[in-house]
Amino acid sequence: MEDVIEDELCHLPAVELVKRLRTREVSAREVVTAHLDRVERVNPAINAIVTLTADQALADAAAADERLAHGEEVGPLHGIPVAHKDNHDVAGVRTTYGSPLLADNVPTAHSPIVERMRAAGVITLGKTNVPEFGAGSHTMNPVFGATRNPYRPLLSAGGSSGGAAAALAAGLHPLADGNDMGGSLRNPASFCNVVGLRPSPGRVPGGPGSLPASWLAVHGPMARTVEDVALLLSVIAGYDPHSPSSLREPAAPFAEPLDTDLTGLRVAWSPDLGGLPVDPAVSQVLEPAVKVFGDLGCEVEEATPDLTDADEVFRTLRARIFHLNLGALAEAHPGQIKETLAAEIAYGGTLSGQRVEKASVLQTRLVASTREFFSKYDLLLAPVSQVPPFPIRWEYPETVAGHEMRDYIDWMRSSSAISATRCPAISVPAGFTPDGSPVGLQMIGPHRGELSLLRAAHMFERATRHGERRPDLS
Incomplete structure (x- = not known):
């Protein structure tokens, strides 16, 4: 019975946990202890949390309770336990980026996103698993191995925030931080039946070391x-x-109630984003999900923005970023970075300034054409991933719906194409395949349109309730 009570605490929404902590209906020590106990029982089966800071978390929880007992002002996430993504630095905690080259790396300062979360009262539980250097949408690396999907443990949890998503689904923590270049917040959310938001660039500051792209x-x-x-x-x-690149718009409105009336919302549905191969199992889940928007009073029609240059933009600038970030490390340690990533780093080093400049020009045009599209529509719906979760032993799907994939990122163009538009996008649980694999719906909003996007996603979630289906980890 005690385990049942603890597990219910571990599956409460964060907004409810915050209320109970503030009113002292539960203590931070109780919340952290419940989550640590669940980590001990459940995590070995899925390998989502790879570094645990249990003793420090319990000490921080005790301090959090003392602050409330003394009537001190506390942050909006006071006492909420979180394991941070293993490519976000946490001072004093091993942060490996999934690479043997950084297996013993212990940062001395927090990443900006971690700094903000801890200032808001978050208690650090540890670190969640990532692919090597966060590259690729399947969470496996030579340091910790692969993270398993809580719903189907022989399948991938997605990536690169796969450890974070799996931990959420399994009730190991209620909130998670991540990052997204080509789908790393959206794809694992889709695979693990949770919610992942890629915000507009600049919405969440990246810190002083951010690259121009x-x-x-x-x-x-x-x-x-x-x-x-x-x-x-x-x-x-x-x-x-x-x-x-930080935006000056206030963040407080995101914490306000999300209930809204979607009547008259102009919704575009793109089943394949202009001709991408999509596994029929994904389409069969998404087609009835899209009909929900009609039931909510939206005006829904099939339409796709012009994404002709999105792949060129994404691939060119991604490769250039990886070369700038990791080129020197790859050169100093030949053969010690996974082959797929090493090839992309090397490709980035061959790109001429003219090629990079051309990609930047194409990206500017892409943003303009996307803005034109959103003058006609308020919301775009599309697949998050072109495939359902795939076998954990694969590095990536080599074919999608009979089409051969060029490399380890080709199968995620349904997300990476949206990254190139600079639009915010969210993955929301949309249902399950017949074999029980989760599938998410990608909802895309106009530039800097996170608030309206979150409201629409909330209403869809409330109407469908797919996210309430928990994995069987007994």
Whole structure:
């Protein structure tokens, strides 16, 4: 019976946990202890949390309770336990980026997103698993191995925030931080039946070390509900004078109620984003999901923005970023970075300035054409991933719906094409395949349109309730 009570505490939404902690209906020690106990029982089967800071978490929880007992002002996430993604630095905690080259790396300072979460009262439980250097949408690496899908443990949890998503689904923590270049917040959310938001570039500051093309890789929130994602976004978003691309818009509105009337909302549905191969199992789940918007009063029609140049933009700038970030490391340690990533780093080093400049010009045109599209529609619906979760032993799917994939990122074009538009996008649980694999619906909003996107996602979630189906980890 005690395990049942603890497990119910571990599956409460973060917004409810916050209320209970504030009213002292439960203590931070009780919440952290319940989650640590569940980690001990459940995590060995899925390998989502790879570094655990149990003793420090319990000490921080005790301190959190003392602050409330003394009537001190506390942050909006006071006492909420979170394991941070293993490519986000946490001072004093091993942060490996999934690479043997950094297996003993212990940062001395927090990443900006971690800094904001801890300032809001988050208690660090440890670190969640990632692919090597966060590259690829399947969470496996030579340091910790692969993360298993909580719903079907022989399948992938997605990536690169796969450890974060699996931990959410399994009840190991209620909120998670992640980052997204080509789908790393959305794909694992889709695979694990949780919610992942890729915010607009600059919405969540990346810090002073951000590259000029930092709009391609953004930081963002994950959770089991849209409301919880919005709560975390209200903490991690907001202007940072040290971040060159930081938006000045306030973050507080994201914490406000999301209920709204969708009557008359102009919704575009693109089943394949202009001709991408999509596994029939994904389409069979998404088609009835899209009909829900009609039931909610939306005006739904098939339409796709012009994404002709999205692949060129994404691939060119992604390769260039990886070369700038990891080129020197790859050169100093030949053969010690996974082959698929090493090839992309090497390709980035061959790109001429003219090629990179051309990609930047194409990206500017892509943004303009996307804005034109959203003058006609309020919301775009599309697949998150072109495939359902695949076998954990694969590095990536080599074919999709009979089409051969060029490399380890080709199968995720349904997400990476949207990254190139600079639009915010969210993955929301949309149902399950006949064999029980989760499938998410990708909802895309106009530039800087996170608030309206979250409201629409919340109403879809409330109408369908697919996210309430928990994995059987007994």
